[in-house]
Amino acid sequence: MTALVSATVEAAALRHNLAVVRRLAPNSRVMAVIKANAYGHGLVAVARALDGADAFAVARLEEGVSLRQAGISAPIVLLEGVFDAEQLEAAARFGFELVVHIPEQIEFLRHAPGGATFRIWLKLDSGMNRLGLKGPQFAAAAAALASLACVRQPIRLFTHLACADEPRLAATTEQLERFGAATRGMTGERSVANSAGLLGFPGAQADWVRPGLLLYGVSPLPGSTGSDHGLRPAMTLRSRIIAVKDVAIGEQVGYGGRWTAQRATRLAIAAVGYGDGYPRSLGSGAPVLVNGVRAALAGRVSMDMIGIDVTDLDAPARGDAVILWGEGLPVEEIARRSGTIPYELLCGISQRVAVELR
Numbered sequence: 001m002t003a004l005v006s007a008t009v010e011a012a013a014l015r016h017n018l019a020v021v022r023r024l025a026p027n028s029r030v031m032a033v034i035k036a037n038a039y040g041h042g043l044v045a046v047a048r049a050l051d052g053a054d055a056f057a058v059a060r061l062e063e064g065v066s067l068r069q070a071g072i073s074a075p076i077v078l079l080e081g082v083f084d085a086e087q088l089e090a091a092a093r094f095g096f097e098l099v100v101h102i103p104e105q106i107e108f109l110r111h112a113p114g115g116a117t118f119r120i121w122l123k124l125d126s127g128m129n130r131l132g133l134k135g136p137q138f139a140a141a142a143a144a145l146a147s148l149a150c151v152r153q154p155i156r157l158f159t160h161l162a163c164a165d166e167p168r169l170a171a172t173t174e175q176l177e178r179f180g181a182a183t184r185g186m187t188g189e190r191s192v193a194n195s196a197g198l199l200g201f202p203g204a205q206a207d208w209v210r211p212g213l214l215l216y217g218v219s220p221l222p223g224s225t226g227s228d229h230g231l232r233p234a235m236t237l238r239s240r241i242i243a244v245k246d247v248a249i250g251e252q253v254g255y256g257g258r259w260t261a262q263r264a265t266r267l268a269i270a271a272v273g274y275g276d277g278y279p280r281s282l283g284s285g286a287p288v289l290v291n292g293v294r295a296a297l298a299g300r301v302s303m304d305m306i307g308i309d310v311t312d313l314d315a316p317a318r319g320d321a322v323i324l325w326g327e328g329l330p331v332e333e334i335a336r337r338s339g340t341i342p343y344e345l346l347c348g349i350s351q352r353v354a355v356e357l358r
């Protein structure tokens with residue numbers, strides 16, 4: 001039985017995008033960011049498809065454990081580190097690399113289980129004011145970590161860019177300067193660039209790049225799509241038409257009657273809605289592909305359904321394919337129209353959507 005709504009993920013596209021990243025940053029190793037279920041693409045399946053990555057990064061311990069339990073043996077970095085002794089013990093057992101961004105995490109390491117050793121990424125807060133230690137605290141943490149027997153030396157050094165998707169702002173240059181100053185004289189490998197940094201700031205590539213979005217074939221830069229950067233969208237969200245009907249001039253469609261037929265209209269109802277993660281904020285006029293041809297939403301997005309004006313299409317019928325984003329319809333365009341970012345749409349695919357890697 002084929003699912004009515006599915007997100008198909010192309011392994012070949014993921015690998016192609018990794019190759020593009022390698023061409024963009026030929027002197028860096030690639031830490032593939034696959035947190036949040038690989039941005040909705042399927043954590044383990046994506047890790048398997050991207051087995052050419054040099055390391056994986058996840059946000060939470062549980063994500064790393066799922067990868068190890070599925071047999072993924074590549075280095076795995078926990079981007080937020082651990083938050084108690086029990087998590088540190090699990091990190092040792094599963095061989096995770098740890099980010100340190102608060103002094104308490106150094107205290108956990110002081111009491112690490114005997115014999116355990118850890119690869120540490122010390123995080124500088126270079127201006128984002130989210131995670132990381134600022135200048136003097138960063139230097140003190142580096143010194144403290146250098147003295148711990150359980151820490152593999154030299155420690156690695158990293159920071160995260162807040163505004164790399166807006167290259168005209170001075171913020172990124174300032175962050176890079178602060179990172180350069182704080183790490184001067186330290187020998188450990190460095191990592192700075194996320195997807196936007198990788199595209200817009202070649203000087204930020206350092207020893208490791210940390211792309212997420214680019215690997216999924218999507219552009220982090222406003223006004224461009226992945227294909228502008230030679231990428232291929234990995235995910236295509238698909239549904240099918242479940243009913244076709246005629247609507248007379250003046251009749252309204254959907255909740256709130258927000259769309260009124262201005263002509264005799266052929267309306268297709270497709271099985272997808274906000275219950276699948278398709279945004280309700282998309283109003284009438286938003287594009288979908290019906291049998292590969294653009295058509296427009298008519299009326300509000302419901303929990304399980306959308307209406308599509310297919311009057312100008314060639315005999316659309318029940319069972320026909322509808323693409324919500326992906327192949328031929330960039331998720332960047334849908335995100336823009338719904339007032340959000342592609343990250344949120346991709347991560348927001350709901351549990352009832354079958355995610356299939358092929």
Ligand SMILES: Cc1ncc(COP(=O)(O)O)c(C=O)c1O
Binds near residue numbers: 079160
């Ligand atoms: C610390 C860190 N590095 C890298 C990334 C990857 O970002 P992007 O998907 O924009 O490449 C993220 C994602 O939010 C992150 O939190």
